[in-house]
Amino acid sequence: xxxxxxxxxxxxxxxxxxxxxxxxxxxxxxxxxxxxxxxxxxxxxxxxxxxxxxxxxxxxxxxxxxxxxxxxxxxxxxxxxxxxxxxxxxxxxxxxxxxxxxxxxxxxxxxxxxxxxx
Amino acid sequence: xxxxxxxxxxxxxxxxxxxxxxxxxxxxxxxxxxxxxxxxxxxxxxxxxxxxxxxxxxxxxxxxxxxxxxxxxxxxxxxxxxxxxxxxxxxxxxxxxxxxxxxxxxxxxxxxxxx
Numbered sequence: 001x002x003x004x005x006x007x008x009x010x011x012x013x014x015x016x017x018x019x020x021x022x023x024x025x026x027x028x029x030x031x032x033x034x035x036x037x038x039x040x041x042x043x044x045x046x047x048x049x050x051x052x053x054x055x056x057x058x059x060x061x062x063x064x065x066x067x068x069x070x071x072x073x074x075x076x077x078x079x080x081x082x083x084x085x086x087x088x089x090x091x092x093x094x095x096x097x098x099x100x101x102x103x104x105x106x107x108x109x110x111x112x113x114x115x116x117x118x
Numbered sequence: 119x120x121x122x123x124x125x126x127x128x129x130x131x132x133x134x135x136x137x138x139x140x141x142x143x144x145x146x147x148x149x150x151x152x153x154x155x156x157x158x159x160x161x162x163x164x165x166x167x168x169x170x171x172x173x174x175x176x177x178x179x180x181x182x183x184x185x186x187x188x189x190x191x192x193x194x195x196x197x198x199x200x201x202x203x204x205x206x207x208x209x210x211x212x213x214x215x216x217x218x219x220x221x222x223x224x225x226x227x228x229x230x231x232x233x
Contacts, residue, residue, distance in 0.1 A: 004162075031219050040127065043209065043223040055219055090163070096219055104151050104170070105213045107221055109163040 002026050006091050006110035013081065014118050021076040021113045023091030031096050032074040033107070034066060037088040049074060050096070081117045088112045120145045122212050124224035131200045132232050138185075139195045139227045141210030149215040152186065154195045157207040157226075166208070169193065171215075197229075205231045 004025045013019050025032060034046040048056035049068040063085075065077040074091055092107040121144045131137035143152070150171045157163040169177045169186050176184050181201075185194045197204055210224040 033219070035223075040225060042122065042225045045220060045222070048219045050219060094219070094221075104168060105219065105221060106153070106165050106168065107155075107163075107211075109155075111160075111162040 004093055004108050004110040006113050010114045012116045018079040021089055023074040025072055025093035029093040029095045031094050033092040034076050035090040037090055083117050086117045088114050120212055120222050122210050122222050122224040124210050124227050126227045128228045130230040135200055136198045139208050141193045143191050143212050147214045151213045152193045153211040155209045200231050202231050
């Protein structure tokens with residue numbers, strides 16, 4: 001496997017369900033991200049992890065719970081979601097930092113998990 | 119806070135013609151990166167082209183080039199000799215060099231290519 005892989009690709013869940021999205025990167029990067037993509041809106045950054053430590057949480061509701069057990073895996077645990085949470089959830093990774101921060105931070109994306117909340 | 123604005127929700131171009139997608143951004147930083155990403159239908163988003171703000175020369179990648187106007191905070195993407203495979207959503211994005219790990223995206227422009 002190469003690049004960034006996300007599972008499942010499609011998920012339909014009720015408002016009372018609990019489910020998880022999984023992301024795995026095979027690029028040796030040190031940062032991983034969850035973005036939410038809704039129609040006609042900019043991508044919304046949800047969470048950032050750097051070396052397994054969460055560095056950003058953009059006021060995301062607590063019904064979204066991220067987990068980063070190591071630098072290659074990222075999960076998004078979902079519970080008691082609302083219909084407005086229906087969207088494409090994108091995982092990405094990048095290599096950032098370094099002494100002079102010469103890495104541009106180019107993002108490498110997975111194909112996304114299309115979530116529908118009924 | 120930094121913002122990225124793409125004022126064209128949709129654009130259309132004839133195959134083999136040239137099209138320009140617009141992007142403006144707002145920042146108080148002097149050193150940053152700008153990107154154009156492409157998201158084909160039902161496929162993953164990929165980087166098209168990147169520009170470092172400290173470089174005056176506009177970036178080019180084969181048929182893709184940018185017009186970077188730092189003072190005007192403008193970063194447009196030109197696609198020459200458009201091909202059917204260029205049909206996609208195009209996102210303009212900004213990352214500050216010292217702003218941590220945030221990359222900020224515009225709302226995107228959907229490009230249609232007519233045969």
